[in-house]
Amino acid sequence: xxxxxxxxxxxxxxxxxxxxxxxxxxxxxxxxxxxxxxxxxxxxxxxxxxxxxxxxxxxxxxxxxxxxxxxxxxxxxxxxxxxxxxxxxxxxxxxxxxxxxxxxxxxxxxxxxxxxxxxxxxxxxxxxxxxxxxxxxxxxxxxxxxxxxxxxxxxxxxxxxxxxxxxxxxxxxxxxxxxxxxxxxxxxxxxxxxxxxxxxxxxxxxxxxxxxxxxxxxxxxxxxxxxxxxxxxxxxxxxxxxxxxxxxxxxxxxxxxxxxxxxxxxxxxxxxxxxxxxxxxxxxxxxxxxxxxxxxxxxxxxx
Numbered sequence: 384x385x386x387x388x389x390x391x392x393x394x395x396x397x398x399x400x401x402x403x404x405x406x407x408x409x410x411x412x413x414x415x416x417x418x419x420x421x422x423x424x425x426x427x428x429x430x431x432x433x434x435x436x437x438x439x440x441x442x443x444x445x446x447x448x449x450x451x452x453x454x455x456x457x458x459x460x461x462x463x464x465x466x467x468x469x470x471x472x473x474x475x476x477x478x479x480x481x482x483x484x485x486x487x488x489x490x491x492x493x494x495x496x497x498x499x500x501x502x503x504x505x506x507x508x509x510x511x512x513x514x515x516x517x518x519x520x521x522x523x524x525x526x527x528x529x530x531x532x533x534x535x536x537x538x539x540x541x542x543x544x545x546x547x548x549x550x551x552x553x554x555x556x557x558x559x560x561x562x563x564x565x566x567x568x569x570x571x572x573x574x575x576x577x578x579x580x581x582x583x584x585x586x587x588x589x590x591x592x593x594x595x596x597x598x599x600x601x602x603x604x605x606x607x608x609x610x611x612x613x614x615x616x617x618x619x620x621x622x623x624x625x626x627x628x629x630x631x632x633x634x635x636x637x638x639x640x641x642x643x644x645x646x647x648x649x650x651x652x653x654x655x656x657x658x659x660x661x662x663x664x665x666x667x668x669x670x671x672x673x674x675x676x677x678x679x680x681x682x683x684x685x686x
Contacts, residue, residue: 391418392675393618396662397479398422400616400682404431407476410467410608411435412460412601417445419479420453427452434467434475436460438509459509461597464604478605479616482598482624483674484508484588496588498580501561506584506591516587520557525549535595535623536586543570544583585621598624602631606653609685615654618680625661625679632656632683654683 391397397419401409405428411420414437423433424447431452437443438459446455456466460480467475484496496506504516523531528545532538544567551557551566564571564580572579589595605615615632619625630639635653642651661679669676 390672390674391416391422392481392483392672392678393662393664393668393680394418394422396680397481397616397618398426400657400680401477401479401614403427404476406430408432408472408474409434410463410475410478412463412478412480413437413482414442414445414455415439415481416442417447419481421447423479424450424452432472434470434472436463436466440510459597461600463601464608467608473608474610475608475613476610477614477616478609480601481618483618483620483678496584498560498564498577498584501559503559504557504563504587506588508592512592514591514593516591517556517558519587519590520548520563521552531590532583532586534586535589536582536584537622538579538582538586540570589623595623595627598627599637602627602637606631606635606685611685613685614657615683615685616680617682618678620677620679625681628681632681652686655686657682657684 401423403409403423403426405426407427409423409427409432411423411433414420414435417435420433420435427433429452432454433452434454434456436456436458438457440457443455443457447453454470458466467473494502494505494507504520506516507514519528519531525545528548529542532541532544538544547567547570548557557563557566567583602617609615617628619628627637630637632654633639633656634641635651636642643649644651658681661681663680664672664675664678
């Protein structure tokens with residue numbers, strides 16, 4: 384497993400949060416560099432099982448050789464229920480999800496995830512997917528672009544940004560990082576370029592990978608998959624993700640709608656939150672790994 388591929392964030396709190404039963408069945412929703420999976424395996428007996436998902440082809444290089452307790456599933460975690468069913472698994476003892484983009488994806492310039500590199504606009508986590516950042520930027524109409532930047536990036540001047548993109552592509556396709564940055568330079572705030580572009584890129588990445596839809600489907604499936612007393616451990620990196628996780632823990636659904644017992648009128652509870660406030664990295668971890676700074680970890684036990 385590569386130590387450079389991705390440094391696992393809040394590793395020990397995640398493992399503590401799972402409260403691992405050595406003979407249990409666990410799921411790592413985002414295998415990446417294998418850091419969290421490797422640590423889970425240390426706590427499992429010969430009878431224990433770990434199923435790790437990752438749709439990125441590059442992640443396969445980090446699968447440990449000869450590890451029979453680990454089953455790697457090269458697909459998006461939105462299909463968690465279907466793929467576990469293929470292996471005869473209908474309920475598990477714990478689910479861990481680190482929803483962040485791996486350092487490897489940011490640092491591999493040709494993948495197009497980072498504003499630091501001149502590269503073709505791509506941003507696909509699943510490199511077999513047809514939807515790329517280039518396709519989004521060059522084909523989406525004004526309102527769709529505006530909504531994307533406003534909703535997924537919380538960009539203040541979303542309409543102006545979308546309008547500049549529409550204007551720029553009249554002169555030719557916007558294919559690369561530098562072409563894109565040049566196209567939108569008139570609405571990029573001075574002295575805050577990096578922060579602004581990070582939000583813009585986040586919005587495009589979420590759209591390209593259908594991240595919110597995938598997370599909604601996965602979290603909804605987790606409710607049925609977790610055994611009573613099993614733990615859900617989810618680490619998010621922006622408010623859109625964190626809101627869904629918070630809603631699920633509070634109400635058992637991603638919309639945050641409380642369900643009431645028809646007879647008694649009491650609120651139906653699906654989870655007991657084990658973190659009143661999300662766990663966040665300390666200054667030492669952030670200094671060691673700057674990408675940990677926006678992480679929020681929530682832990683809950685299935686009732």
